[in-house]
Amino acid sequence: MASDSLLAQLDGLNEQQLRRLLVEHLTKQKLGLYWEANAIERDAALNADIVLPRLVEDWSCNLDAAPTRNLVIEGDNFDGLRLLRATHRGKIRVIYIDPPYNTGNKDWVYNDRYVGANDRWRHSQWLEFLYRRLMLARDLLTPDGVILVSINDENRARLELLMDEVFPGMRVGSLVWKKRKSSNTSLDYHYSSDHEHVLIYAGPGFVFNGSSKTWDGYQNWDEDKQNWWSSGPLTLGFTKDQRPNLFYPLRNPATDIWYPCDPKRVWVYASKTRLGDKKVRTRPMEEMIEHNLVNFPDEPTPAFYASEAELRTALESGLAPPYLDTSSDLLFWVGKKIAFGRPRFKRFKDTLVNESMPLSSWCVDLADPKEGGEISVVQITSGRTSEGTMLLRELGMAEDFPYSKPLSLIKNLLQQTTRSNDIVLDFFAGSGTTGQAVLELNAEDGGGRSFILCSSTEVTAKEPDKNLCRDVCAERMRRVIAGYGGKPGYTPEQGGQFAYLQLDKVDAADAHVEIDESHAFQLLALKRFGAALPVPDGTIKRLGRVADCEVLLCGKADATTLKTLAAWPEKYGAARLAIYTTRPETLRDKLAARGIEVNCYSLMDALTGGQGGAT
Ligand SMILES: C[S@@+](CC[C@H](N)C(=O)[O-])C[C@H]1O[C@@H](n2cnc3c(N)ncnc32)[C@H](O)[C@@H]1O
Structure with missing residues (x-):
């Protein structure tokens, strides 16, 4: 037990040292997460050996073509990460992980046994296990790198505090995605938990990619602002009864032409003159007009009615401008120039960057902002867990892995976070969804991203021959690369190759005798070129x-x-x-x-x- 070794350490201290330690202990207030790292059974994976990669050519894919940056690393990820710290320190831009969730439901192996719900140190073991690995992963990130971590609702708070500890000041936020459609009838839940989180931590230079910017719509030149603009609707999806403050006749001060409001889609902005002293959060319409952010269409022949009777005749014959409200005071419109067209919101090209950042959730505002005309948003969309299951079925591997992540979720996360030549690491790779996402994304946008997948064998005393990494993770990548379900697959030039690496551990003291040339060659190839190739x-x-x-x-x-x-x-x-x-x-x-x-x-x-x- 770790507490025994701690006691042994204390035995060596004299009284004064013990007193000082006690004072320090009693006065030190730690803000954040506490877990019983000293009380738990030592993680058997922790070691100080030198980790060396051994290429297994037979389990690799298309390796004869050229060196590859795509790696599948078999073994405990503690070792995998230590190897990568020697070869890829500061070189990985995006890490996505989906660690075991600590459900107590046979979801993760610790020291060759599953951690059950009744394990006294369950949470501490899980936190210590992740802490050790995240600390290694931190060193791999580029200064503008980002790590995305999937977690369920139950463990989210614990993991977030742990992430704060490992990545101080780097919290970007979290995303929520919907993992199932139907409700979960399990009695364990007080409500049907149908969502999961993705926690995001990043270095200072990180930005989401936002929407792919096409400038096609930006074809109008504004002389005052010296900028191109496109237009969007100036109305919201609310009725006049739902938003009475936003329902009013709008006047173009430059032409003195009036625009009736659609009673089913009110204006986006309130009117200062109508509101009086009442405060609103957004800028008033008058200010938007003043700042040249509203485009009034040309109205060469606006309607004009000299009397109420004339107006009524026009309304009855259907020749009056649209949206004239017959239920209110018609006299208001008599003697005014009335427009047939609709004013629109002007969106300037130079403001697009801020406007195209992804939303943090799948909960779309009732008044869908895309319709609102003011903001253009990017939503990260995702399929549900069933998508992952169906995909593995299509790959002929449905029995081999439960609960893989939906490919669309990982693809869309990577689409928002990666640049075209980034290395993407997943050190809880499981069935390899991240690898497939990288290949598909490259095929779609012509990128040259590469993947590094670390997966355990999941060997336990009961299943000594199990090799999840070889038989599920690498096998899936092989099938994806070969093509499945009518899909063409990938050539090595398109990234359709990977090196399968096993890890050997050598005591530093024996390194000079135990390291052979093939170890040395592979390690150096990874260190110098980030790639593996046959020796x-x-x-x-x-x-x-x-x-x-x-x-x-x-x-x-x-x-x-x-x-x-x-x-x-x-x-x-x-x-x-x-x-x-x-x-x-x-x-x-x-x-x-x-x-x-x-x-x-x-x-x-x-x-x-x-x-x-x-x-
Ligand atoms: C939730 S699954 C990941 C599923 C993956 N996102 C997918 O879509 O297939 C977590 C994976 O982490 C693996 N794992 C757990 N402990 C590990 C360790 N110490 N080293 C490497 N992999 C580990 C488990 O074997 C499991 O396959």
Whole structure:
């Protein structure tokens, strides 16, 4: 137990140290979440070993074509994340995770056993488990990176406080999506919980993509504002009885022409003159007109009635302008110029960025703002959980994985958060929905995003041979890439490939004997190029090229090897060589003696650097 080791530590303190510790403990007020990290059974996955990737070619896909940035990493994600911290630190722009929800309902494995509802330390175990992994994940994000985390309603508050602790000051907000259509009849619920949350935390430079901006509608030039504009309706979906303040005749001060209000769709803005002292939240119509934000159509021949009788005749014959309210004082319109057209709201191009940010929920305002004309919004839409189930059925894998996320949800989240060449990481990948979303999104918008999926095997004492990562996550990606249900699939050029990596762990003290060349090659390929590829034969292994520099891994530096290296720059048209090797100084000197200047790096430093262990 962790509390035993804590007690042992305290045994070593003298009285004064103990007193100081007690005062510190009693006076320290912690704002935020508390969980019993010291009381719970240690997470067996925590370790300080060096994690090394081993490529499994047989379980990879289309790897012979070219190095790939798409990775499927098998193993506990604590190890997966430590590997990535060495290879992808600060390089991942978007992380999406859907961790086990801690329902107590056999939804997550901790130290090879499921954590049940009656487990005394259930919440603390779950929080500590996530805390350790989120702390590693934090280091992977680019400065403008974003992490999106799915969670159910029950655990949302706990997770949000944990996220605040790990990502201080980075909270963007949360989204809500509807996971089912019908109500849940389970007696455990006081109400039918049909929604889930996506918590969003991001670095300072992050912005949502907003709507894809087409400027087609912005074809009107405004000389005063020196800007292009398009128009939208100036009315709202309320009747005159629902919003009496917004129902009034509108006058264009420039032409003295009047516009009757549609009793079924009132104006968006109230009128200052009609409101008197009454306060409203939005700007009054008069101000909108003054700021040139209302477009009155040309009215070369407005209607004009010199008497009430004349007006009544026009109304009866259907020739009067629309929306003239016959129930009110008709005399108001006598002697006024009355419009046939409708004024519209002017939306200027330079204001579109702010207007096109996504809404935070699927709850659409009753007076749908898109109709309102003032704001243009982007809604992130999503299918329900059943969409994920049906998709796995279509892929022939319905029995293999319950409750995958709807593809449309992940795709739309990524569409709002990724740029075209981003790396997207999901370290609770499950059935691999995120990988499919990345491929589909690329196909739709021509992007070159790549995916990294980490998945556990879900091995337990009862199912020692289970391999969820290989048989569900990677298998799904294979089927998606091959094409299914009449869909064409993806070529390697379209991102239709991935490297399957298993993780080997080596004690740092034994690293020099236990790390073999294939480990070293893969780790260096990931570190230097963010890509995996089959390990080539030969003593000199080419990792890739940066500008005019060839990057190589070199084992034994015998006479043949030195000769090959000396001829390398000319053979491959390179100006420089960068070589990872066990004895960098020796190799550099030997090549210098042959008149070749190279940069040599310590292989061991490159392999052991950047991972940091768990304590
Ligand atoms: C809720 S599911 C994710 C489902 C996924 N979003 C989908 O659409 O298929 C959570 C996944 O996390 C995996 N998992 C749990 N603990 C893990 C760990 N320590 N390392 C890696 N994966 C883990 C579980 O095996 C499970 O497949």
